[in-house]
Amino acid sequence: xxxxxxxxxxxxxxxxxxxxxxxxxxxxxxxxxxxxxxxxxxxxxxxxxxxxxxxxxxxxxxxxxxxxxxxxxxxxxxxxxxxxxxxxxxxxxxxxxxxxxxxxxxxxxxxxxxxxxxxxxxxxxxxxxxxxxxxxxxxxxxxxxxxxxxxxxxxxxxxxxxxxxxxxxxxxxxxxxxxxxxxxxxxxxxxxxxxxxxxxxxxxxxxxxxxxxxxxxxxxxxxxxxxxxxxxxxxxxxxxxxxxxxxxxxxxxxxxxxxxxxxxxxxxxxxxxxxxxxxxxxxxxxxxxxxxxxxxxxxxxxxxxxxxxxxxxxxxxxxxxxxxxxxxxxxxxxxxxxxxxxxxxxxxxxx
Amino acid sequence: xxxxxxxxxxxxxxxxxxxxxxxxxxxxxxxxxxxxxxxxxxxxxxxxxxxxxxxxxxxxxxxxxxxxxxxxxxxxxxxxxxxxxxxxxxxxxxxxxxxxxxxxxxxxxxxxxxxxxxxxxxxxxxxxxxxxxxxxxxxxxxxxxxxxxxxxxxxxxxxxxxxxxxxxxxxxxxxxxxxxxxxxxxxxxxxxxxxxxxxxxxxxxxxxxxxxxxxxxxxxxxxxxxxxxxxxxxxxxx
Ligand SMILES: [Zn+2]
Numbered sequence: 102x103x104x105x106x107x108x109x110x111x112x113x114x115x116x117x118x119x120x121x122x123x124x125x126x127x128x129x130x131x132x133x134x135x136x137x138x139x140x141x142x143x144x145x146x147x148x149x150x151x152x153x154x155x156x157x158x159x160x161x162x163x164x165x166x167x168x169x170x171x172x173x174x175x176x177x178x179x180x181x182x183x184x185x186x187x188x189x190x191x192x193x194x195x196x197x198x199x200x201x202x203x204x205x206x207x208x209x210x211x212x213x214x215x216x217x218x219x220x221x222x223x224x225x226x227x228x229x230x231x232x233x234x235x236x237x238x239x240x241x242x243x244x245x246x247x248x249x250x251x252x253x254x255x256x257x258x259x260x261x262x263x264x265x266x267x268x269x270x271x272x273x274x275x276x277x278x279x280x281x282x283x284x285x286x287x288x289x290x291x292x293x294x295x296x297x298x299x300x301x302x303x304x305x306x307x308x309x310x311x312x313x314x315x316x317x318x319x320x321x322x323x324x325x326x327x328x329x330x331x332x333x334x335x336x337x338x339x340x341x342x343x344x345x346x347x348x349x350x351x352x353x354x355x356x357x358x359x360x361x362x363x364x365x366x367x368x369x370x371x372x373x374x375x376x377x378x379x380x381x382x383x384x385x386x387x388x389x390x391x392x393x394x395x396x397x398x399x400x401x402x403x404x405x406x407x408x409x410x411x412x413x414x415x416x417x418x419x420x421x422x423x424x425x426x427x428x429x430x431x432x433x434x435x436x437x438x439x440x441x442x443x444x445x446x447x448x449x450x451x452x
Numbered sequence: 453x454x455x456x457x458x459x460x461x462x463x464x465x466x467x468x469x470x471x472x473x474x475x476x477x478x479x480x481x482x483x484x485x486x487x488x489x490x491x492x493x494x495x496x497x498x499x500x501x502x503x504x505x506x507x508x509x510x511x512x513x514x515x516x517x518x519x520x521x522x523x524x525x526x527x528x529x530x531x532x533x534x535x536x537x538x539x540x541x542x543x544x545x546x547x548x549x550x551x552x553x554x555x556x557x558x559x560x561x562x563x564x565x566x567x568x569x570x571x572x573x574x575x576x577x578x579x580x581x582x583x584x585x586x587x588x589x590x591x592x593x594x595x596x597x598x599x600x601x602x603x604x605x606x607x608x609x610x611x612x613x614x615x616x617x618x619x620x621x622x623x624x625x626x627x628x629x630x631x632x633x634x635x636x637x638x639x640x641x642x643x644x645x646x647x648x649x650x651x652x653x654x655x656x657x658x659x660x661x662x663x664x665x666x667x668x669x670x671x672x673x674x675x676x677x678x679x680x681x682x683x684x685x686x687x688x689x690x
Pocket of ligand 1: 230255387419420
């Protein structure tokens with residue numbers, strides 16, 4: 102009887118008072134804030150993108166990004182509350198990305214979040230940005246079976262993680278140099294296709310043909326989960342300089358081959374990880390996970406192996422704060438709070 | 453009128469609690485640059501030891517710059533977070549104004565200098581004959597050579613015979629300044645060479661008394677310099 106009472110009470114509390122977490126994300130060039138209830142329901146998701154600012158420079162400039170973050174942070178956070186129709190006092194905790202990312206931009210979000218949490222008398226939760234990306238999947242899908250292999254691939258990172266359960270992640274491989282999205286940006290810039298490079302190359306590739314120009318599948322011969330995209334970028338530049346004057350080759354063919362080479366390595370390495378760790382689930386996340394060719398190729402391979410593949414909707418693929426607040430819910434439940442002296446850290450393994 | 457002052461413009465991290473009559477508490481730390489780790493615990497300590505809290509404040513004063521870009525942002529992000537959560541107003545004060553407060557009651561031209569790296573200094577010139585320093589120039593970033601030229605001009609225009617140089621931008625060029633300025637250079641004791649959060653707090657009290665509050669949504673650091681990438685864009689290198 103007592104047991105039942107407790108259950109009812111818990112259920113009642115949960116319904117009446119959902120656990121509300123404010124997430125703050127400034128690890129790269131998006132100033133983002135979001136409020137998520139119970140690690141699941143997104144009440145607001147505000148993203149201030151600096152994309153047109155960094156366009157001029159052909160890539161994200163850390164100092165320029167940091168300057169935009171400090172200008173916008175208070176307004177973006179305020180908008181997240183307005184969109185959720187909540188007052189500041191109604192939230193239960195403040196979560197913030199403190200690694201990995203650009204150190205100068207991380208420090209803006211972290212310093213703000215610490216002070217905001219302190220000012221409201223709420224606990225602070227420090228969230229790993231990569232874990233956040235992976236958790237974007239849990240905001241949208243219910244039936245994810247763990248363990249899983251996760252491919253986080255964006256302008257800032259290319260990592261394969263083994264996710265044993267909701268709390269334990271292990272990075273099993275990373276890029277040794279450029280992130281996949283960075284390689285897209287650099288090659289698109291070289292070919293004059295525009296910024297950001299991912300969508301630009303994807304579009305150009307649709308009119309091109311793979312295999313006409315040959316590019317290497319870097320590290321595919323290696324029996325590990327490491328990546329290198331700087332070499333692919335250099336090979337693309339060199340190949341194009343050799344053949345651009347010749348008849349019959351177009352920039353679209355190079356874009357198609359570049360995309361195919363990059364996607365093939367990402368998919369193959371992911372599938373090798375699936376085999377090694379004997380998992381039934383693959384989770385993709387990050388801006389490059391929005392690439393349709395990557396999605397389709399991964400889907401085909403996953404279906405052939407009879408495993409489940411999940412990726413977030415476009416809006417949750419790229420950097421956002423809802424994924425940070427979503428991940429923070431599990432930290433909250435574990436009482437895993439950050440002290441006021443918590444710092445920001447740019448990198449994990451390599452770099 | 454209680455003011456919490458936050459200064460992380462230079463390698464010094466300072467936090468102080470000040471009202472119209474007195475400095476209640478001040479913390480000064482010039483040991484490694486770990487502002488992101490030390491600042492919030494210091495703020496918490498200062499408030500606790502004075503049995504105070506954010507709700508009792510009139511405003512939060514923050515040094516706006518120039519100074520270390522990252523340092524300025526850590527201080528300002530912290531001030532913004534505290535301000536937004538507590539509803540307390542912000543008062544931004546240029547960091548060189550704060551340092552100029554270390555000298556008073558002299559007709560010498562006071563020249564605070566922050567190390568701006570790349571062989572440059574952040575500086576401005578001050579008249580300190582009144583209760584608080586009065587800035588008589590722009591905030592600028594310049595080479596030590598240009599600084600000497602500008603400072604001598606400013607001294608001549610305002611009829612000053614002596615110059616007081618202070619700040620962490622002084623030491624790397626000490627020999628040069630001695631040669632270039634000779635007799636007119638006055639040196640002050642070491643403990644006055646660094647910015648004090650108590651001075652920021654005092655300037656904050658004055659600004660709050662005048663009700664010159666800054667908007668938490670729009671206040672931004674005074675960098676004085678563009679970012680390197682913006683310079684390169686300007687020069688057509690990008
Ligand atoms: Zn990301």
